[in-house]
Amino acid sequence: xxxxxxxxxxxxxxxxxxxxxxxxxxxxxxxxxxxxxxxxxxxxxxxxxxxxxxxxxxxxxxxxxxxxxxxxxxxxxxxxxxxxxxxxxxxxxxxxxxxxxxxxxxxxxxxxxxxxxxxxxxxxxxxxxxxxxxxxxxxxxxxxxxxxxxxxxxxxxxxxxxxxxxxxxxxxxxxxxxxxxxxxxxxxxxxxxxxxxxxxxxxxxxxxxxxxxxxxxxxxxxxxxxxxxxxxxxxxxxxxxxxxxxxxxxxxxxxxxxxxxxxxxxxxxxxxxxxxxxxxxxxxxxxxxxxxxxxxxxxxxxxxxxxxxxxxxxxxxxxxxxxxxxxxxxxxxxxxxxxxxxxxxxxxxxxxxxxxxxxxxxxxxxxxxxxxxxxxxxxxxxxxxxxxxxxxxxxxxxxxxxxxxxxxxxxxxxxxxxxxxxxxxxxxxxxxxxxxxxxxxxxxxxxxxxxxxxxxxxxxxxxxxxxxxxxxxxxxxxxxxxxxxxxxxxxxxxxxxxxxxxxxxxxxxxxxxxxxxxxxxxxxxxxxxxxxxxxxxxxxxxxxxxxxxxxxxxxxxxxxxxxxxxxxxxxxxxxxxxxxxxxxxxxxxxxxxxxxxxxxxxxxxxxxxxxxxxxxxxxxxxxxxxxxxxxxxxxxxxxxxxxxxxxxxxxx
Ligand SMILES: Nc1ncnc2c1ncn2[C@@H]1O[C@H](COP(=O)(O)OP(=O)(O)OP(=O)(O)O)[C@@H](O)[C@H]1O
Ligand SMILES: Nc1ccn([C@H]2C[C@H](O)[C@@H](COP(=O)(O)O)O2)c(=O)n1
Numbered sequence: 001x002x003x004x005x006x007x008x009x010x011x012x013x014x015x016x017x018x019x020x021x022x023x024x025x026x027x028x029x030x031x032x033x034x035x036x037x038x039x040x041x042x043x044x045x046x047x048x049x050x051x052x053x054x055x056x057x058x059x060x061x062x063x064x065x066x067x068x069x070x071x072x073x074x075x076x077x078x079x080x081x082x083x084x085x086x087x088x089x090x091x092x093x094x095x096x097x098x099x100x101x102x103x104x105x106x107x108x109x110x111x112x113x114x115x116x117x118x119x120x121x122x123x124x125x126x127x128x129x130x131x132x133x134x135x136x137x138x139x140x141x142x143x144x145x146x147x148x149x150x151x152x153x154x155x156x157x158x159x160x161x162x163x164x165x166x167x168x169x170x171x172x173x174x175x176x177x178x179x180x181x182x183x184x185x186x187x188x189x190x191x192x193x194x195x196x197x198x199x200x201x202x203x204x205x206x207x208x209x210x211x212x213x214x215x216x217x218x219x220x221x222x223x224x225x226x227x228x229x230x231x232x233x234x235x236x237x238x239x240x241x242x243x244x245x246x247x248x249x250x251x252x253x254x255x256x257x258x259x260x261x262x263x264x265x266x267x268x269x270x271x272x273x274x275x276x277x278x279x280x281x282x283x284x285x286x287x288x289x290x291x292x293x294x295x296x297x298x299x300x301x302x303x304x305x306x307x308x309x310x311x312x313x314x315x316x317x318x319x320x321x322x323x324x325x326x327x328x329x330x331x332x333x334x335x336x337x338x339x340x341x342x343x344x345x346x347x348x349x350x351x352x353x354x355x356x357x358x359x360x361x362x363x364x365x366x367x368x369x370x371x372x373x374x375x376x377x378x379x380x381x382x383x384x385x386x387x388x389x390x391x392x393x394x395x396x397x398x399x400x401x402x403x404x405x406x407x408x409x410x411x412x413x414x415x416x417x418x419x420x421x422x423x424x425x426x427x428x429x430x431x432x433x434x435x436x437x438x439x440x441x442x443x444x445x446x447x448x449x450x451x452x453x454x455x456x457x458x459x460x461x462x463x464x465x466x467x468x469x470x471x472x473x474x475x476x477x478x479x480x481x482x483x484x485x486x487x488x489x490x491x492x493x494x495x496x497x498x499x500x501x502x503x504x505x506x507x508x509x510x511x512x513x514x515x516x517x518x519x520x521x522x523x524x525x526x527x528x529x530x531x532x533x534x535x536x537x538x539x540x541x542x543x544x545x546x547x548x549x550x551x552x553x554x555x556x557x558x559x560x561x562x563x564x565x566x567x568x569x570x571x572x573x574x575x576x577x578x579x580x581x582x583x584x585x586x587x588x589x590x591x592x593x594x595x596x597x598x599x600x601x602x603x604x605x606x607x608x609x610x611x612x613x614x615x616x617x618x619x620x621x622x623x624x625x626x627x628x629x630x631x632x633x634x635x636x637x638x639x640x641x642x643x644x645x646x647x648x649x650x651x652x
Contacts, residue, residue, distance in 0.1 A: 006388070007415035007426060008541070010435040010548050010567075012405045015260035017432040019253045021245030021268035023048035024275055025421045026207050028243050029056045029098040033106065033182060034215040035077035036065040040237030045074040046268075047243050051420045052096035059091045059103055079237055082186050087112035087156075095119045095348055095393065095420070097175055100150065101130060105179035108139035108154050109186040117151035121393065124149065125346055129169040130176035136166050137187070165192045170199030170224075172346065177227070178208040184229040185217050192228040199224045200343055203276015203317050210274045214238050245269045247277035249422050250298060251324035252399045253432065254281055257300030258289035258308060259331040260406050264432055265299040272296070280321035286311050287332055310334035310377065315341050323396050326355050327403035329375035330364055330384070342371035348420075349392035358397065361387040362404055381407045386546035388413055395420040402429050409436075409548050437552045439647050440560035440568035444609040444620060445524065446581040446588075448631050448639060449574050453556035455640045459651035460554070465547040467557030467564065468527060470540050472518040473500055473509060475526025480509075485529040492535035498543075521596075521604055528608045531558070532615040552649075559618035561626050570647040573622035574639070576632040578606055 028048040033056065035042035047053060057067060064085030066078040084107070093100045095118055104127065107114045117123070128148025131141050138160030142153040168176055177195060184191050199205070202224055209219050209227075216236040220228040245268020257264030269278055271293040281298055285291045287310070288303040302308065310332045315322035322338055329336035344351035352373055356366040363384045365376040378384060384407040391398040395418045402425075404410060418425040439462075441453045450466055457464035474495045475485060483490045499510045506513045517523065530536050537559075544564045547553055555564065561571035576584070582602035589596045612620040622628060627646055631639045644651060 003416050005413065007412045008545050009402060009405045009410055009412060009426075010545070011407070011409045011550055012260065012433040012435055013550055015256040015264055015433045016262055018265040018267060019428050019432055021249050021266050022050070022422055022424075023243035024246040024269075025050060025052050025248075026098055026204060026246075026275065027211065028053045029096070030102070030178075030182065030208060030211045031241055031243060032056050032060060032077065033102050034211060034235055035079055035237065035241070036060050036063070037082055037106065037186070038079035038215050038235035038237045039081040040079055040239075042077045042079060042237040043070045043074055043240045044077060045072075045240065045242045046245075047073075047075060048246065048421065050423055051094060052098055055092070055094045055096040056099040056103075059093060059099060062086065062089045062091060079235070082234065084110045084112060088114070090115040091117070093118045093122065095122050097122075097125065097173070101127065101173070101175040101179040102182050104130060104141075104152060104154070105134060105183035106186065108134040108141055108157075109137070109159065109183050111156050112154070113156060114154040115151065116154070119393075121348060122150055126172055127152070127176075129172055130179055133166050133168040133176065133180055133193075136160070137163055137191075159187065161189070164190065165194055167194045167196050169197055170195040171197045172200075173343065174199065174201035174204045177205060181205075181208055181219060181227055181229065182212065185233040185235060188231060190228065190231045192226055195225050195227075200316050200340075201276075201319050203279070206276060207274050214241060244273055244275060246421060247273055247275035247280070248320040248396075249399075249425075251277065251280045251321035252403065252425075252429070254284060254289075254291075254298060254300040255324045255328045255403055256432065258284045258287070258302055259328055259403065260302075260433070262301035263290075263299045264301075265297055267297045270294050270296040270298055277318050277321040280318050280324065283311065283313050283318070283322070283325055284328070286313070287328065287336075306333075308332035310336040310375075312337045312339065314339050319343050320396065323351060323355060323400050324403070326359065326373065326375055327400050330359070330377050330404065331381075331406060332377055335374055335376050337372060337374045339372050341373060345370075348394035349397070351394065351396070354390070354392050354394065354397050355400070358389050358401060361389065362408060362410065384408045386410055386542065388542070391415070391417050393417050395422065399425055402426070405433070409545050411542050435567065436548050436550050437649075438548060438560075438565040438568040439552070439554045439570040439572070439643065440565050440626075441554065441556045441572045441574050441643065442558055442560050442562070442620070442622075442626065443574035444581065444612070445605045446585040447575045448584065448636065449556040451636055452574060452631075452639045452643060453554050455636065456643050456647075457554040459640065459644060460552060460649050461652040462552035462554050463547055463549050465544060465553060465555035465557075465560075467540075467544050467555060467560060469507060469518065470495075470498070470500070470543060471527035471531045471536075472523045473498055473507070473514070474536060474540070475523050475530050476514060476518050477509060478530065479526065485526055486533075488533045488535050491530050491533060492539045495530070495536045495539035521601070524608060525604070528611050532611065532617075534617045537563075537617055558612055558620040562621075562623050563618045570643070571623060571626035572629050572643055572646065573626040574629045574631060576630065578602060578609075580632045581605060
């Protein structure tokens with residue numbers, strides 16, 4: 001599992017390949033609960049291993065349900081035949097709605113005393129409609145903090161033996177109806193559930209009915225209004241059951257295939273799927289993507305001619321996968337309006353606000369209402385820029401924003417939140433995407449890095465990063481603010497908020513062009529001093545990575561290949577003898593009209609290199625995977641050609 005505070009994603013050039021999907025969360029937790037309630041042993045194969053399924057498995061273990069390994073990652077659930085063995089338990093269910101809602105219903109009818117709680121966000125997610133329905137059946141449930149919300153205390157109750165019907169509202173979460181239906185066979189009598197008002201997310205009810213059917217309970221239904229569970233319905237193990245791949249998780253890779261060259265194929269769900277979220281593929285097709293499907297796979301590619309087009313999409317049936325339409329819409333022509341998404345506001349976070357806020361951080365234009373979200377794609381993708389993406393402990397926000405790397409590099413905060421449904425998501429993402437290439441050129445002062453880097457970038461038509469300039473600017477800004485170069489916290493704050501921009505070949509700090517001021521030997525020493533402070537390096541990291549834009553980047557510094565771009569496609573350690581470097585710097589200064597003493601220059605650069613090499617973080621050194629380019633006896637052109645040759649790229 002990924003416990004990093006952040007993950008920096010490089011911009012990508014394209015995507016293509018095949019992804020084997022993890023098991024469906026919705027199916028996994030339904031199957032676990034029904035296998036637990038069933039008579040007999042159920043071998044569950046391809047179960048999703050994630051936070052939400054872990055919460056369900058932990059709860060079942062506490063309730064006395066035995067689960068044993070069955071080889072090759074499968075498990076055997078030893079069903080209790082409807083008689084939950086443990087009659088008193090305190091269950092912590094994290095933020096797993098697919099565990100909390102169905103367990104509430106099953107335990108309310110099980111005749112025990114159970115305390116159910118979750119993370120703070122779970123306690124803000126409504127459950128009142130389900131509690132009301134269960135109380136109608138005679139269940140004793142107390143909402144311990146706020147009426148209608150977890151945490152809950154369930155107590156043994158004399159269940160109402162006469163209630164033949166039970167009303168439940170369906171417009172906030174379909175999980176209330178799911179929970180109720182799955183629990184009803186525990187009553188051993190005929191009960192009809194009547195849905196009050198509109199039922200959202202109907203395809204999830206299809207999953208519930210199909211899964212109950214696999215465990216031997218057929219629900220008679222009249223449209224989407226009435227569902228009857230007959231007396232004598234009992235769950236029986238189907239023996240072995242396979243969990244389909246997760247159709248919501250498929251949406252990220254299908255979206256990627258539609259915007260980034262493709263084709264991208266997902267395996268584990270396909271035309272035969274019981275999951276409604278495969279209808280996300282229809283929305284992509286409506287945008288012009290080329291979608292093909294087999295029984296167990298789906299493939300997406302961009303339109304053959306032209307680009308995707310914006311659509312108006314009712315998302316009531318695909319609430320989770322529909323989030324992926326937000327990043328996809330950024331790459332379409334014309335606006336995309338998503339409707340019927342009020343339920344987003346009561347999910348892991350308020351997903352309407354979260355998606356809008358984070359897209360705006362990247363420079364996107366979004367409008368929202370209580371139940372809609374409209375994306376206005378930029379006229380030019382260059383309008384989008386690198387930013388830190390807040391993920392709100394919501395796996396889907398993290399996964400959705402990975403698609404934005406087709407426009408810009410970005411930082412995902414708390415990337416480990418994908419563990420809720422897709423623990424290795426970012427590894428799979430990296431496997432099917434091609435990151436913008438980087439040539440990293442590191443080396444000591446005055447070795448010629450800047451000159452060579454700039455010329456290689458010009459030859460290839462790639463972007464250029466002079467990372468030393470950012471350290472020099474930090475030292476200069478600190479000096480202007482009267483901050484001591486060794487004051488780590490204050491200098492790091494300055495580095496994090498540098499008002500720098502580059503225009504017309506000049507470097508601006510605020511409104512002032514500062515090229516001459518920052519290129520002095522004094523600012524070289526200042527840069528080397530502030531560069532030894534870990535917090536300063538941390539503060540400048542994303543700013544440097546933001547330069548990694550299509551079609552490629554050539555970056556010079558001291559730690560380009562080791563820290564900033566460890567996955568650089570070519571790494572060069574460019575150097576020359578100290579005497580040659582001192583002479584080069586001397587000539588450079590003379591040409592600019594500065595006076596200097598060769599001996600002093602030699603001393604300064606030896607001191608600076610020693611400091612850069614001795615520091616504890618990102619020291620100057622040749623990394624094992626970097627090629628050595630000794631330029632003492634090379635011309636600039638020879639050095640440039642050698643780098644181009646090593647990179648395997650031809651000058652454009
Ligand atoms: N192979 C070379 N032969 C001769 N002169 C060179 C060569 N490479 C660079 N130079 C010259 O050396 C001087 C210093 O080069 P440059 O400023 O690119 O070095 P640098 O490594 O980026 O320095 P710093 O780390 O201090 O920024 C420049 O005037 C450049 O033209
Ligand atoms: N990636 C980098 C780039 C620069 N620095 C520090 C150390 C250098 O002595 C100083 C100035 O760099 P220059 O402009 O001469 O390339 O900045 C660093 O620590 N890491």
